[in-house]
Amino acid sequence: MPEQTLAEAWGLAPAVLGVVAVGLILGLVVAAVDRAVVVGGTVGTVAAPLRDGARLLFEQRRTTLAPDRLLWRLGCAAVPTLALLSLAVVPVGGRTLWSTSADLVWFNAMEALLWAAVWLVGWGPNAVHALTGGYRFLAQGLAYELPLMFALITAGLAAGSLRTTDVVTAQEGLWFVVTMPVAFVVFVASAAAFAFWGPFTAPAGPDIAGGVTSELSGVDRLLVDLGRAVFLGAAAAMATALFLGGDAGPWLPGPVWFLLKTFAVVTALVWVGRRVPVLRPDRTVEIGWMVLVPMTLLQALVVAVLVLNGFYA
């Protein structure tokens, strides 16, 4: 393990603070770009999410009749926590907060835990729309989980390691997106799906009056919305690390390249995602199982054959 993790280099507390700060910045970038595309960009675009967040912070909580308060609060708090934890293994500027020998699986596990968290957010308030949203998220999750896993594993397969820093190093010759475009697209789409954002908003869809978020107010809504934005930002950063060469690039310092690429992924994602209506889950899950799973498996097969031929060596 030649590389140092951020925690080893800076000490644990400053490193955690650094990752939280990066997470919040990424979340803000996502929210601002999204707002610019949906509402139209103006001077206040960056300030608007901050203003909304501050307003939510001081808003009084609404409640419902006979909620399961413990599980509800737990779910709301878990969403942003998991988003930040998934960011812990993303090598921003060549270093992760902590490096494990199974970073890719860690990232996947955080996103699986999000299932539980979002389901709790839907279950807690004891309301029909919220509960329906929670179940939609699970159905959506079951359908995108396997393609996402295969996409992640494909990158790990080519690098011969589940460590994200190794995956970045393995792309010195050629970015992985060139040989695994399917995995890249599936990964980014799944990222939108697990942040239930854009065309995959169904769990919080307007057709069920906001779904899991329908009964949220005040701090709870802030936490869930923040978590979604940070998740999307973290996933864009992960896509940059896994498929777009991480912080590789000429002239500019590595971290700047990394953030630029992440910003480009976010912008592309939002721009494409906001051009289409919400995809109803009873349509998307069939595509997930019947098209995406075989396609990502084929992608993994192609990469495996390339690995055996020494293409990535």
Next chain:
Amino acid sequence: MTELSGWAFTAVAVLGVLSVAAGIAVFVVDSMARATFALLASFLAVAGVLLALDLVYLAVVTALMMTIEMAVMAVFMIMFMMNPAGLMPMTMVHNAKGSAVIGAATFVVLAVGIWTIDWPTRNPPRPDDSTRQLGEAIMGSHMLVMLVIGISLFATILAGTVLATARGRYDRFGPDLDADRPDDPVPGGFRR
């Protein structure tokens, strides 16, 4: 135990207690959702123990699999009970006597096993990468076993689904399987 650092030892002890406590909570709480998530908390504590023992892959996979399992369980156990938030308190214990006997017996067998097995005492050098070591063990000498287990699990899942579903391909595509579009109550993503 001796090679564990003080920090890891404390973590293992605390998480162990936590996992047992969460396990007990499964039977104490009176709502299905709380029972499900108490069980998940117990499993996550076990994952934490594995993490403290520096078995990252096993820890993360435990968290991943158990979360998905609990989520699927939530779907099947609670989804069609349409009282959001599990309003009606219900007991989480069925066949209390039988399960107590089974639980106690399992505990005795495991405890006896732990204390009587002649665990290897030599200290092999810790591998740099426990994930790689695990992968080599699974994919190397135990490949055949793993493949057989994997395929039989997959076959079980498919068989279970086939047995559980009331509608087969003849219902969907007609007696000669020649319908252009399947006849489904809810059309799926392929609008064939």
Next chain:
Amino acid sequence: MHHGGEVAGLAMASTGPDRDGLELDVLKVALGPVLPGWPTGLVLRADLQGDVLTSAELAWLDADTRPAVEPDRAPQEAALDRLARFLDVAGWPTAARDARRARNGMAERANRDEAQRLAEAVTRRVNRSRTLAWTAGGIGGRGSGGDVLDRVRRWCDMASGQLVEDLPATSLKDVAALVEGAEIGSARLIVASLDLRPVQAASASEHVHA
């Protein structure tokens, strides 16, 4: 398993047969009277199993106290408004925004040409969207009058300024028949795609009284 009874003043769900031949819990819900994209005052009372409406009944709240005359609007503006509301429910905020901008532009009458251009652009975008056709097509088409997609395309034609012949008004009973057996989200789309006005219901009930 306990069923029936009350907890926290709420009636508990009871069971009923579902479409797969199982006995599942049924929850009685009321959707409305204020839901995004739906006409204000419309209430859908339904039995819900999972996310499927097993029985549905629609009604207008306070239909007789509402002013009987709608604000006088050109059909094109009204169609743009309907389209924007549907696009809200379908989760397409950018298209809904453009439809509203076109509607506002028409109402101001200052930049009519520009508003007309915007209206044509947004209706063309909605009309040609394969994604919308894929995701919203094929639902709510039982009986006559086409499915949700056909009705939306009709709104699009009206919104871009074409003359479209009036469809016979849909009664709430017909709507209830359309949404029965639909998933809750599809039911929302189906109702949002229809042209429902409380005025008709109010006058109809007056007839009954007279």
